[in-house]
Amino acid sequence: MKNTIKSRIDPEKKTIEIMIQMYCKNFHNPENRFCLSCLDLFKYAEKRLKYCQFGENKPTCKKCPIHCYKPDMREEVRKVMRYAGPRMLYSHPIMGFRHLLNKFKK
Numbered sequence: 001m002k003n004t005i006k007s008r009i010d011p012e013k014k015t016i017e018i019m020i021q022m023y024c025k026n027f028h029n030p031e032n033r034f035c036l037s038c039l040d041l042f043k044y045a046e047k048r049l050k051y052c053q054f055g056e057n058k059p060t061c062k063k064c065p066i067h068c069y070k071p072d073m074r075e076e077v078r079k080v081m082r083y084a085g086p087r088m089l090y091s092h093p094i095m096g097f098r099h100l101l102n103k104f105k106k
């Protein structure tokens, strides 16, 4: 039980990283892993995961009382997810995807 809770953060981080990469590669044709704006977005998302008030004991974000993404960043992430989400289901069917999806549902 403890382990399930503890391992929740990293798959999420990995998932968001992969999704932003997919999105960026397709739309921005970056020289590196991400273009600058996608790197910002990733860092932002990463920070939100890291500093989430509940840390590793956080409830799933759907139930989380703190809405920790700024509206514009949230919109960016949603764009990424709209593009990468369906593709993720094929290539990375587990990961933290379901949890992330809940977070950005309206």
Ligand SMILES: [Zn+2]
Pocket: 023, 024, 025, 028, 030, 034, 035, 036, 037, 038, 039
């Ligand atoms: Zn990009």
